[in-house]
Amino acid sequence: MTELRIGPDREVTLHFAIKLENGDVVDSTFDKQPATFRFGDGNLLPGFELSIQGLKAGDKRSLSIEPENGFGQPNPQNLQTMPRSQFVDMELGEGLLVIFRDAANSELPGVVKSFDEQQVTVDFNHPLSGKTLTFEVEIIEVKAV
Numbered sequence: 045m046t047e048l049r050i051g052p053d054r055e056v057t058l059h060f061a062i063k064l065e066n067g068d069v070v071d072s073t074f075d076k077q078p079a080t081f082r083f084g085d086g087n088l089l090p091g092f093e094l095s096i097q098g099l100k101a102g103d104k105r106s107l108s109i110e111p112e113n114g115f116g117q118p119n120p121q122n123l124q125t126m127p128r129s130q131f132v133d134m135e136l137g138e139g140l141l142v143i144f145r146d147a148a149n150s151e152l153p154g155v156v157k158s159f160d161e162q163q164v165t166v167d168f169n170h171p172l173s174g175k176t177l178t179f180e181v182e183i184i185e186v187k188a189v
Contacts, residue, residue, distance in 0.1 A: 047100045048186040054083045057185040063178040078184050099183050107179045115172040122168040
């Protein structure tokens, strides 16, 4: 019997780590329970998923994920300038993560990019947009579903 490979109609259990180019770990399961997902279920970004297609249990890889296949490029329209008065009683600093609520009352995180006495510029792009990432994987199990 041939070993099952990652692709459609497969459930995959794996350990993974996502790292920045400088080696900093953004997320990892290597020190906890492995992750399990069904190929194509949306739990992995398509670029990450495609990078492991065809692998089998026991395979280990360190894969480079370009921004276009990861979290995309930053969108300049996601930089918003707001009146400083919306940040009353808040000690502002560049890089500060601020949680906003949108019209549907969903959380919308933004990072303070700059500020002065009149206005605050907040970046609503994903923090990993524009970054080339290293995706380390160890495939534990591949099952038919």
